[in-house]
Amino acid sequence: MGNAAEFYVVKHGDNLNKIASRHGVTLGQILDWNPQIENPDIIHPGQRIRVRAPHAHGEFEPFPGADFFQSSVTSPVIEAMGFRLIEEECSAYAAGPDSQWSEADRKSYAMWQRKLGFTGRDADGTPGRKSWERLHVPAVFE
Known part of the structure; x- marks a missing residue:
């Protein structure tokens, strides 16, 4: 735990x-x-x-790797990411996030990347380690 x-x-x-x-x-x-x-x-x-309760370290999801972010992947980590993007006012969600990676997740994440100042391929909506670590997705427990 x-x-x-x-x-x-x-x-x-x-x-x-x-x-x-x-x-x-x-x-x-x-x-x-x-x-x-x-x-x-x-x-x-x-x-x-x-x-x-959260503690000083280990409270955020580690970067799962770029290959994780595909429509075939269903994970509570994706939903937790979506809620963090909404908190950061980076939302392209019509009905809120769920646990399956979607185009709405990609568009929302691209908004986050642009908010951080990334451009071009660095703001394509596929999470990278730098932007992920700055999003502070809470650790997920099922």
């Missing part, structure tokens, strides 16, 4: 007590780490919930 901030994607039938117990934390900790949850009795399938 390491020192990473970890996230869990809510599944049908989950509740915060079950999620807390499954991850060895308290309901209070879950609520502290997820200020967006206004009512602990209301969570929805697909919602991302932080289940481990």
